[in-house]
Amino acid sequence: MKSMEASRLTDQAELKRFVDRLLEASPAQQTEVLVTEWDSALTRFANNGIHQNVAERDVSVRVRVVKDGKTGVASINQLNETAAQDVLRRAIAIADLQPKGELVPMPGPAKSQPVEAWSDATASATPEERADFVEAICAKAGRAGLKAFGAFSTGAEQLAIANSLGVFHHHRSTEATINTVVMGEAGSGYADRSAIDVRELDKDDLASEVIDKAQRNQNAQPVEPGDYEVVLEEYAVAEMLEFLSFIGFGALAAQEERSFMRLGERITGENIDIWDDGLDPSGAPMSFDFEGVPKQKVQLINHGVASGLVYDMQTAQRAGRQSTGHGLPAPNTDGPFAVNLFMAPGSTPKPELTTDIKRGIWVTRFWYVRVVQPKASIITGMTREGTFLIENGKITRPVKDLRFTQSILEALNSTLAISQSTKLQISEYLGASRVPALRLKAFTFTS
Amino acid sequence: MKDLAEAALNAAQMKGASYADVRLDERVQQDVTVKNGQLAAVSDDASEGLGVRVLVDGAWGFAGSARLDIDEVHEVVDRAIRIARASARARSTPVDLGPPVTSRGQYKTPVQRDPFSVPLTEKVELLLRADQAMASAKGVSIREGSMEFIKQKKIFASTEGAYTEQELYESGAGIEATATSPDDVQNRSYPNSFGRHQGAGGYEYITAMQLDRHGERIGQEAVALLTAPQCPSGVKTLILDASQTALQIHESCGHPTELDRVFGMEAAYAGTSFMTPEKLNLLRYGSPRVTITADALTPTGLGTFGWDDEGVPAQRSYLIKEGLFVGYLTSRETASVLGQQSNGTMRADGWNRIPLIRMTNVSLQPGDSSLEQMIAETKDGVYMETNRSWSIDDKRLNFQFGTQLAYEILNGKRGRMLKNATYAGITPEFWNSCDAVAGQAEWRVWGLANCGKGQPPQVAHVAHGAAPARFQNVKVGILK
Numbered sequence: 001m002k003s004m005e006a007s008r009l010t011d012q013a014e015l016k017r018f019v020d021r022l023l024e025a026s027p028a029q030q031t032e033v034l035v036t037e038w039d040s041a042l043t044r045f046a047n048n049g050i051h052q053n054v055a056e057r058d059v060s061v062r063v064r065v066v067k068d069g070k071t072g073v074a075s076i077n078q079l080n081e082t083a084a085q086d087v088l089r090r091a092i093a094i095a096d097l098q099p100k101g102e103l104v105p106m107p108g109p110a111k112s113q114p115v116e117a118w119s120d121a122t123a124s125a126t127p128e129e130r131a132d133f134v135e136a137i138c139a140k141a142g143r144a145g146l147k148a149f150g151a152f153s154t155g156a157e158q159l160a161i162a163n164s165l166g167v168f169h170h171h172r173s174t175e176a177t178i179n180t181v182v183m184g185e186a187g188s189g190y191a192d193r194s195a196i197d198v199r200e201l202d203k204d205d206l207a208s209e210v211i212d213k214a215q216r217n218q219n220a221q222p223v224e225p226g227d228y229e230v231v232l233e234e235y236a237v238a239e240m241l242e243f244l245s246f247i248g249f250g251a252l253a254a255q256e257e258r259s260f261m262r263l264g265e266r267i268t269g270e271n272i273d274i275w276d277d278g279l280d281p282s283g284a285p286m287s288f289d290f291e292g293v294p295k296q297k298v299q300l301i302n303h304g305v306a307s308g309l310v311y312d313m314q315t316a317q318r319a320g321r322q323s324t325g326h327g328l329p330a331p332n333t334d335g336p337f338a339v340n341l342f343m344a345p346g347s348t349p350k351p352e353l354t355t356d357i358k359r360g361i362w363v364t365r366f367w368y369v370r371v372v373q374p375k376a377s378i379i380t381g382m383t384r385e386g387t388f389l390i391e392n393g394k395i396t397r398p399v400k401d402l403r404f405t406q407s408i409l410e411a412l413n414s415t416l417a418i419s420q421s422t423k424l425q426i427s428e429y430l431g432a433s434r435v436p437a438l439r440l441k442a443f444t445f446t447s
Numbered sequence: 448m449k450d451l452a453e454a455a456l457n458a459a460q461m462k463g464a465s466y467a468d469v470r471l472d473e474r475v476q477q478d479v480t481v482k483n484g485q486l487a488a489v490s491d492d493a494s495e496g497l498g499v500r501v502l503v504d505g506a507w508g509f510a511g512s513a514r515l516d517i518d519e520v521h522e523v524v525d526r527a528i529r530i531a532r533a534s535a536r537a538r539s540t541p542v543d544l545g546p547p548v549t550s551r552g553q554y555k556t557p558v559q560r561d562p563f564s565v566p567l568t569e570k571v572e573l574l575l576r577a578d579q580a581m582a583s584a585k586g587v588s589i590r591e592g593s594m595e596f597i598k599q600k601k602i603f604a605s606t607e608g609a610y611t612e613q614e615l616y617e618s619g620a621g622i623e624a625t626a627t628s629p630d631d632v633q634n635r636s637y638p639n640s641f642g643r644h645q646g647a648g649g650y651e652y653i654t655a656m657q658l659d660r661h662g663e664r665i666g667q668e669a670v671a672l673l674t675a676p677q678c679p680s681g682v683k684t685l686i687l688d689a690s691q692t693a694l695q696i697h698e699s700c701g702h703p704t705e706l707d708r709v710f711g712m713e714a715a716y717a718g719t720s721f722m723t724p725e726k727l728n729l730l731r732y733g734s735p736r737v738t739i740t741a742d743a744l745t746p747t748g749l750g751t752f753g754w755d756d757e758g759v760p761a762q763r764s765y766l767i768k769e770g771l772f773v774g775y776l777t778s779r780e781t782a783s784v785l786g787q788q789s790n791g792t793m794r795a796d797g798w799n800r801i802p803l804i805r806m807t808n809v810s811l812q813p814g815d816s817s818l819e820q821m822i823a824e825t826k827d828g829v830y831m832e833t834n835r836s837w838s839i840d841d842k843r844l845n846f847q848f849g850t851q852l853a854y855e856i857l858n859g860k861r862g863r864m865l866k867n868a869t870y871a872g873i874t875p876e877f878w879n880s881c882d883a884v885a886g887q888a889e890w891r892v893w894g895l896a897n898c899g900k901g902q903p904p905q906v907a908h909v910a911h912g913a914a915p916a917r918f919q920n921v922k923v924g925i926l927k
Contacts, residue, residue: 041530042903046711049539053530054509054903056799058496073490077513090491097567101486127508127533135537149714151902181715188714256589257627331488333480333591367718370836372849373867375632380847380869382840403838403845403871428904447845447871447922 008039008057009123009158010079012170019162022084028065028092030106032163034290034329036060037079039123040155043130048138048147050131063087064330067095069103073331104314104330107323109166112294115278115285118156119197122174125154133178133203140207141182146214150180154198159286167292175284176201177426181385182214187398189213190235190365190385194426196284213364213386220398223389229360229416230443231353231390237343238425238433239366240379240408241274245338247374249276249300250326251315252335260377260409261306268412273344274301276310278325283340283424284432291327298324300338304413312336339431346418346436353417353439360390361399361445377408380446402445414441451520452604455499458524460606464501464531466544467524468605470756471497471515472798477563480593481574484582487591489567496798499527505541506534511799545783547607550760554753556616557746558649562596565650570594573658574622580662581624586670589625590662594618594653595643595896601756609758617749617908618652619645619894622662626669633672633866635665635851639690640834645894645908646747668852671864678853678868678924684828685870685921686821689885691850692811693893693911694834699874700732700739701806701909703843704766704774705792706781708804717900718841721874722772724785730772733878736814739767741776743791743807748910749894750807752794757802759791766809770879778804796905803901808892810912814884818915821883828856829923831868847871870923877918885914 010018019033041055061083062075072095076087130152141148158172176198182189191210193201232240244260253259260267278286278295288294291313298308311319312327315336326336354362364386372378383402388395417439426432452469459467473495480488497520498511508531510523574592581590597617604610621643623636638644638656646652687695703720707713722730733739743750743761752761757779766774776792777785781804793802822830831850839846853868854861890912898907 040903043534044715044902045537046714047539050506050534050537051539051712052509052801052902053507053534054511054801055526055530056498056511056903058494058511058513058799071489073488075490075492077494077496087493090493094489094491094567098486098489098571099568127530128536131533131536138537147711149711151715153903179715183711183714256625257629258589258625258632331478331480331490333482333487367841368838370838372836372869373632375627375630380836380838380849382838382845384841401840401845403840403847405847405869446847 009037009156015160016168018079019160022088023162023164026065026088026164028067028095030066030164032064032106034062035160036157038155038157040153041127042151042153043127043134044151045134045138046149048142050134053127061087062329063091065091065095066103067092069100070095070098071101071103105317106163106165107167107291107293107313110294112169112287113279115281115287117173117196117285119174122154122176122196122198123156125198130154136203137180137207141211144211144215146182146184146211148180148182150178152178161288161290161292163292169288169292171286175426178206180206180210182210184214184218186219187214187217188385189217194424217386217398220400222400225402225445225447227442227444229357230440231360231362232438232440233364234423234425234435234437235365236363237435237438239369241341241343241433241435242427243369243371243379244377244408245341247371247377249310249338250335251309251311251319254309255315255318258374260375261309263306265306266304267306267409268301268304269415270304271346271415271418272301272304272412275299275342276338276340277342278340280340280342283342283434284426285340289325289327290329293323293325293327295325310336310338337430341433343435345420345422347420348417350419350421350437353419353437354390354395355393357390357393362388362390362395372405378405379408380405403447404444405446406444411440411443416441448602451497451515451517452602454517455497455520455524456604456606458521459499459501459528462524462528463503464528466502466606467499468603469497469499470795470798471602473600474797475598477596478593479570479574480591481571481578482591483589484578486571494797497523498798499523500801501527501531502542503528503531504535506531506538507542508534509801542780543783544779545788548758549608550754550758551610552753553612555614556647558616560650562618562650563598577622577658577662580659581622581666583663584624584666584670586626587624587666588627592622592658593642594620595645603754603756603758605758611754611758613753615752616647616649617645618648618650619643619896620653620656620658622658622665624666624669626673628673631673633669635669636833637661637665639893640851641897643896645749645896646892647749647751648747652747672866675864675866678829678865680924682920683923684825685918685923686825686828686830687916688832689889689891689913689915690893691831691834691848692916693913694837696739696809696811696911696913697806697895698837698839699843699846700766701809704776705804706775706777710781710784713900716902721842721844726772728771728773731770731879732767732772732875733770734881735769736884737767737770737878737881738812739809740765740812741790741792741807741809745808745810745892745912748808748892749896749908750910755791755793756795757789757793759789762791764790776804776806794907796907800905803905805907806909808910808912811884811916813887813890813914815886816883817885818889821915821917822856822861823859825856826858829865829868830854830856830861831870844874846874868924870921872921877921880919880921881916882919883917890914
């Protein structure tokens with residue numbers, strides 16, 4: 001197939017012809033085709049040098065058929081006519097062989113609002129450009145007597161979804177992300193940046209942040225575990241928000257009574273506003289979901305009150321309402337997910353979040369967070385690469401990393417200040433969040 | 448396929464690679480899920496492609512593509528070479544792979560019944576029977592059962608003359624019952640948590656689980672947990688079931704003995720390790736009852752194969768011998784730094800990823816006790832079963848685990864059921880407090896199919912042989 005020059009993705013018109021031919025060839029009553037194609041590269045560095053450096057080009061063609069009230073799903077990673085016939089045959093065979101289950105409806109056509117998420121500069125980034133970027137960070141770390149570790153990735157992706165009811169949506173996106181840990185003899189710092197356009201990544205700004213953090217985080221001493229007032233940087237806030245989404249913002253969790261969301265009730269402090277918006281260009285936008293439904297903005301927590309959930313086709317059908325455009329690829333038993341999260345900024349400059357804190361902890365980021373009790377939104381994890389003691393309004397010294405065990409909602413219930421700036425954090429799993437840094441009155445460190 | 452591999456190696460050498468290897472992978476996977484008495488999902492996924500890894504000027508480059516034609520092979524090689532040259536601009540020390548590896552041969556997972564030849568209806572019927580058994584426990588609100596089958600054909604070839612072909616099978620299944628109340632959610636699962644119990648083998652691995660015979664029990668336990676008392680806090684004797692012991696091994700021994708972590712190669716993501724080389728043969732990691740091996744020859748283990756993804760033969764080695772830290776999991780590149788040879792643990796999770804050091808079957812050797820005996824000898828303790836949550840720091844020292852189910856142990860007898868049980872500790876202190884491990888009769892290989900590592904992320908399927916084990920003076924129940 002003909003390819004776009006820079007990123008080696010299949011030409012959009014050709015992709016549409018492939019999808020149309022597959023839909024026409026299907027003998028099923030309803031057919032859905034989801035194509036995801038990506039061309040990505042990642043340069044990894046450790047001890048101030050590149051040690052792994054990779055690139056891949058892959059595609060996924062996922063076909064869902066509904067035949068005689070039964071559903072079959074199959075996928076293949078080839079974009080040619082033989083593969084199309086094979087994946088269709090396997091999906092039909094699965095549908096034919098199985099007993100009837102609950103049918104997940106396919107959506108009809110609806111216009112989606114186009115969003116721009118593409119950068120030619122990112123799509124055509126070269127290994128030499130990545131190496132130069134990495135080398136600059138390593139050199140700065142080296143001059144400071146430190147060692148840099150991390151990964152710099154650039155990638156392009158396109159997604160097309162179509163069904164036999166007339167849906168066709170296409171979206172293409174790019175992403176550039178750099179994360180880095182800088183270590184000294186007795187401590188380390190962390191920083192990351194993500195953008196649609198690789199040219200927005202400022203290596204000097206990144207290097208300054210991470211080197212400064214590493215230099216300040218040497219020879220940390222332990223502090224007693226217990227309840228502390230805390231400042232959580234955006235890295236930590238985004239992870240907390242992602243876990244809230246994972247355990248409770250989806251309609252399936254609510255329908256199965258697993259969610260902490262009690263709609264109409266106040267569940268956090270009144271100064272907390274959280275929403276999902278796939279159309280906001282300051283996130284990682286995408287205008288439709290993996291079922292082909294245009295994305296709607298959903299207010300999840302409004303001035304502290306649980307105000308909405310995200311729906312896919314199945315949960316919407318059960319609730320007798322419309323999908324909000326938060327479906328995942330079929331077959332999906334995990335329910336809908338909010339993957340374009342935003343938390344409203346406040347009015348405090350980030351450096352002033354420590355003001356008036358008599359004794360507290362500054363947390364750069366969390367590590368290895370896991371759910372302990374979903375309904376109480378209790379999670380556990382460690383702090384990592386930049387945990388500091390705050391005394392009388394100032395950061396005074398680094399402290400050894402601490403384990404926390406804490407209800408997210410309880411923590412957000414005592415939000416004392418919110419930074420006026422926000423930062424985009426790309427999820428390790430799916431989607432992204434744009435969040436501020438927070439000052440919280442109480443956070444429990446258990447060891 | 449063999450022609451494409453040879454073409455890739457020839458092209459890489461012609462273009463300046465001092466070493467190259469190529470992996471061609473073809474993988475099919477079937478997943479079946481039953482939920483609340485209905486078939487909820489069936490999918491059949493196929494993926495194939497090739498990955499080429501080259502060394503140029505002492506630096507690595509890798510490229511992979513799903514397209515398997517000769518033009519694309521040349522493009523992939525060109526891309527890998529260009530990437531390696533870019534790496535060389537900013538590498539620290541040149542890569543030394545040590546002695547050449549020239550393995551040749553074929554390997555196939557022993558399979559009694561090919562899971563892909565078993566009719567879908569038979570799989571669904573078994574899951575529905577197990578679902579019905581869970582439904583017989585009054586108060587269960589969510590029931591879910593699933594199966595997964597994987598077949599992978601792998602070809603590995605290198606410019607050193609290695610050429611291996613492998614056909615690997617995995618089969619897995621599991622069931623889970625969830626009970627909810629207005630302010631609580633409790634789960635019980637069988638045989639393990641987080642989806643499935645998985646092993647290298649055929650459909651016989653599924654039938655041996657007898658899923659339908661355990662549905663009612665786990666359903667009743669999930670409901671009972673809603674009203675069970677909270678696990679009390681304190682320093683107590685802790686007895687772990689075999690599956691939780693397996694996860695403890697994974698997180699606190701498997702990961703910190705990965706030599707790439709030790710050398711900082713994973714520092715920006717998975718972290719480093721407290722088990723640094725100066726501690727080798729000196730660190731008293733555990734009590735004399737603690738012997739842990741890495742063994743890629745263990746039957747049914749997800750870390751069992753013929754050769755790793757560098758062509759190194761599957762083998763057995765000691766990590767911990769009677770409590771002493773004696774070895775690492777290594778690759779060719781990392782082993783040569785210590786003047787050793789690889790013990791064959793490099794695996795990639797597909798054609799599109801480079802191999803990384805991954806656990807094979809990292810197992811605690813059986814002891815001479817039994818669960819019954821351990822309980823009978825315990826005055827004040829807690830027995831914990833089936834993992835619910837796990838978290839450990841980036842050096843693999845400070846951990847906290849939670850389990851689905853627990854029982855108090857008082858004066859040698861099992862007492863009340865407890866919920867929300869957690870325990871926490873520091874790795875060497877914890878393993879040094881191990882004073883009993885159950886024997887061979889209760890030792891079992893536990894598959895773990897969700898081990899994450901690397902950038903871009905990779906998921907490895909690994910396993911751990913384990914039996915119930917007892918630990919003294921452990922902090923349990925830290926929740927407020």
